[in-house]
Amino acid sequence: MTTTTTISPSKEATTSTATRILTIAATVWLVVATVGQWIFGLYILLSYGKATLMGDFERWNQVLSHSYVEGDWKGNTVVGIHILLAAVLVIGGPLQLMPFIRQTFPRFHRWLGRTYVTTAIVVSSAGLLMVWTRGSIGDLTQQISISLQAIYIISFALLAIRSARARRFDQHRVWALRLFMVVNGVWFFRVGLMGWLLINGGPVGFDPETFTGPFLTALAVFTYAIPASLLVLELYFYAQKKPDNVFRLITAALIFLCTVIMAIGIFGATMGMWLPRI
Template identity: 55%
Template structure:
């Protein structure tokens, strides 16, 4: 009679490779997906805070010193002498950008929601009002003042602003109805489209560093096929990745969770690279 320690029996009890892989995915799928999402969020928030420091350090300092014309070095037509209303719109747009970035990060932190629910609700109201005002201001700036880039980029930016308005409305609607899971999903979508301009900057700087110069666009006119692609990709790609994450999180496929987690870890590295490039080329030199 063959006992349990027999090499023959041990070999027959060994799990097939597919089953073993599936068991491994079951154990690490959910934790890996959570860790990947958290890693990306932390890196993104740090990068956005660097952008806030740049906005305050450059635009805010110039405003306090009364050198509003300095804005035009970075933001064409950012300040126009005699245009009180237009200058006010630009100023509010920049101010709300800082409020939105900080407020958005706080809204998505589970610890804040758990420890200070009242703060979460009031911060959410301020956040939604700010993104709406910022979006309207952005539309006014694009279509009345003129910005760099061609028509395709203006259309892409306008769609981004309209998505912000729509997603803010959906997040608020589901929050009022206490549909918390749906509210969370729309809040995540809103966070990503609000960061569209930031995604554009880190994507552009990473592209320039990788190619060792401007490729696919003319730096003088700031137009070209790559910039047209990036203008739409700045919100389309993050939203697509979010949908993959939400499906993996809600689904039962452990292998799918592991695959999405791996993709998120890779995107975290790419995001970090873009942040470093943007910081070294655009933000830190102007602080």
């Protein structure tokens, strides 16, 4: 005996609508994130690049404390490479996620992907070295949290490489997206901080002099140690697989909300941090 299962046209239409809304939410998020990351990349190149070309290395310390130490050419070289490669990540990362690039320029996509994962490993390793040898602003919780992020980055990069070499491209896509989220932890932190300052009209919940306080501790934990961006991504993956239209719509609404918050932070960071220092 055989059983035939039919799906009503109305249910099919509902499923199609929910899937389309979820896709639109993810696309809008990527567009806003791309704009914000490219502005940040431009800031890195123009601000730090200009200071380097002019020999004004002390200017590095305006944002990254202890990034330049006079006489320590080895450490300064590590910091300089870290900053330069960070620009590669924020500019190249969004390009890797664009279907048009993957489909039209597959060779470019592969070479950029190799560059991206290698750069991610180098930058995270250098960042880990900087945190524990040169110190950084913030408390111990922030330092531990950002160190955990470095471990995530290295692990996800290696898993993305392994799945690509095994030609398991579905798994590669998943690990590449996870890598993208954790690689941009510092960017999410800055955007979150500037959005908070913009909404509150100034520092609330932390001391701007010591860069410590409950807000910054929570922001570091949920940006680096337990990345909220990664949690939302996992919900998106689950919503794509789960045949539940309500869950897809809820996930899409959450992504739209994250996009609005991110856009506020990007605006605040652009106007309050990046453009004034270019």
